[in-house]
Amino acid sequence: MSTVSLDEALIRFAELMTEAADGEDVVIAAQDGTAVRLVPVQTKGIPRFGSAKGMFTMADDFDAPLEDFEPYER
Template sequence: MQQINLAEASQHLSELIEAALDGEEIIITKDNLPAVKLMPILPVKRRRQPGSAKGLITMADDFDAPLEDFQEYM
């Protein structure tokens, strides 16, 4: 864990962001008190929602009709 004061953090922000992206915990202090924690934003995993594609998918009326190539097997 790295603690750095606000004045130094503003001068080295890009380096601190890279360190946070690499997994290092960065705490920015103000008046010697922890104020901000830099950490990467993880992608949000959304839960599947049944029926979310309703109306977006269409199927031909004859989708289950036998194919001409397979008539002899019927």
């Protein structure tokens, strides 16, 4: 785990992000005693066109008029 001051973090931010992304604990401490920890965010990937193919089906009559709306049709 590495602890760096806020001033140092501003200078080395890209490097600290890389360290955190690689799994290392990075703590940034301010002079007033507050501190934060950099942690990587897990991404789910990029959705691809057609990736849901076969995951759902649509009824043959999905666009048929509904009986509940018959009184409102002209």
